[in-house]
């Protein structure tokens with residue numbers, strides 16, 4: 063038995079992939095098998111380097127680490143044609159960065175004098191990843207030029223103290239534009255952490271923050287206010303195998319070195335990494351911050367924030383796997399805003415680890431479902447009898463809604479508020495609106511479990527814009543009573559009521575000595591959840607270690623209204639962290655998308671009631687600026703988008719990887735017809751449908767939440783496009799401000815779906831929320 067660590071290695075030709083995988087698999091079983099020919103190379107500068115026979119023409123390059131251990135560990139550095147492999151083997155080595163303890167691949171240069179070989183860093187390492195951008199030519203910069211790092215008050219000594227290689231640090235200090243620094247980081251960084259950390263510094267992170275982000279300082283030290291000087295002891299001796307093995311486990315080393323666990327899941331990981339052309343790096347190479355959030359134990363509810371594409375979902379998936387592996391008896395819930403998004407999570411979790419046990423709510427394993435599906439399961443398995451009044455006490459239904467029948471499983475009609483409002487004609491016009499009642503009911507009345515007018519008269523209404531006098535409150539309560547009475551008569555509830563009844567039922571079960579149905583609850587898209595749904599999620603799990611983990615991005619709130627968790631009794635204080643690095647979009651597309659959020663008097667609040675700041679969000683990839691195409695008519699828009707799709711398909715893009723995002727299902731249906739007429743096969747992907755190979759994907763901007771496309775088009779982005787409220791002119795001032803945030807969030811979600819190319823098309827005037835310049 064031997065262990066394999068995948069190190070930085072170039073992508074393999076199709077012909078040799080299978081042989082390389084078989085070779086590594088055999089090493090795992092028996093590294094002394096004669097056919098493998100694992101041998102040292104005469105004249106190699108690092109005596110630990112070996113080559114092995116993959117087939118007649120190809121050799122693998124490996125570093126063998128054993129020390130006193132019973133089994134050897136082989137770090138795989140790639141498969142090359144014979145002569146290239148020998149040359150590589152002669153000069154490759156793995157060293158330990160003396161300043162931060164990170165393991166790095168280096169190319170040794172033969173000593174001129176008898177002194178030891180000196181390491182130089184191997185830039186070919188950067189060619190390893192499928193995801194690595196092609197080296198973009200340095201282009202003349204259009205923006206102001208200044209030494210990027212110098213203007214942030216950083217000097218060469220700061221970079222050297224962090225552990226950057228001298229040559230790279232000098233080159234970085236000389237760079238005068240962010241774009242050139244992106245090129246340098248992508249093509250010349252000696253190690254992954256150095257490429258990312260230099261960009262963090264350029265985008266505003268301090269030296270102390272970089273130490274924390276890459277695990278050179280622990281969170282505890284940082285929280286104690288300890289600036290943490292580099293611990294050189296911690297680095298170890300690169301000549302000692304056990305020290306190198308320890309260094310390979312450091313979070314920043316694991317950005318490019320990955321230990322393959324023995325067993326089925328590990329073998330699948332190995333196969334995917336070697337054989338799969340579309341190998342998804344997210345399954346293996348986490349950013350140290352992502353790893354910390356996926357693996358660190360938390361003493362209570364935790365909140366992870368981050369812009370679109372920063373890997374919040376990836377962290378949740380890895381955390382689910384980590385917790386499940388730590389305790390196979392644990393009952394995990396992985397949930398999100400709706401069923402469509404939950405289906406996406408399930409597929410991704412399976413691709414991360416097919417060996418995880420899918421489970422129903424309350425069983426050991428991972429239960430993946432939308433929040434409302436979970437609510438429904440709790441209510442239907444409890445049964446209406448158990449939810450209603452008992453002989454001695456009120457049931458959950460009565461505690462939430464006051465006295466009524468326990469028939470609740472059907473859904474209240476969407477027009478119910480309009481009907482209830484009509485029964486109270488004294489209500490002033492600015493209150494006689496469904497939007498007001500939905501908000502008042504969902505944000506104030508339900509979470510406080512108010513069932514009587516006196517309670518409502520005394521209720522606190524934090525965060526509600528509209529002030530209410532006592533007499534107004536009485537009128538509002540009359541409407542609420544009508545709403546509840548007609549729903550009781552029909553035996554219906556809305557989804558917020560259902561969620562709160564389920565939460566109240568679960569709390570009651572605990573009071574009766576029964577268990578809550580989950581041990582860990584992981585939530586994606588938490589910014590879209592209403593207070594009742596958040597209270598339901600809180601009620602699924604007892605407060606304690608690793609109980610509730612919420613991932614959110616306030617800028618992507620396209621359904622709910624801002625909610626402050628502490629007002630719901632969900633304590634996060636001190637357990638909230640942010641991700642900065644966008645893995646999905648190019649910097650150009652990201653800048654454009656962030657432009658959608660920037661306007662005077664526009665502020666987005668997160669679930670701690672803080673205004674969200676976008677400074678520091680960045681991508682490591684460069685690409686073309688988004689194209690903005692203003693046309694004269696809808697027909698021209700159709701022609702243009704058809705030509706674009708055809709052009710991309712002819713250039714080899716899979717049609718389903720082209721996402722055309724529209725403002726409504728109606729616009730999408732018309733567009734699919736127009737594309738077909740122009741010879742482009744397309745599919746409207748609605749609700750739970752999924753994209754189909756061979757057909758261009760058309761979907762609404764809302765439905766695009768959680769998706770990504772190598773090529774994305776925002777279609778029909780006209781000034782008159784109806785994205786939020788149907789009739790803007792009838793909105794109150796507060797509602798207009800709320801609607802403006804919603805529209806910006808929808809456009810931000812849509813613009814951040816593009817991986818490589820983004821095109822924005824409209825006719826007439828563009829939507830005013832769209833930035834006037836490309837990214």
Ligand SMILES: Nc1ncnc2c1ncn2[C@@H]1O[C@H](COP(=O)(O)OP(=O)(O)OP(=O)(O)O)[C@@H](O)[C@H]1O
Nearest residue numbers: 343344347348349370371372373374375376645646
């Ligand atoms: N460590 C990583 N290495 C490579 N790719 C990554 C990594 N982390 C995330 N990604 C990729 O970045 C993209 C965005 O990740 P993910 O969907 O988890 O982000 P998100 O923050 O949940 O985005 P959104 O809020 O827009 O839904 C995905 O393609 C994902 O595979």
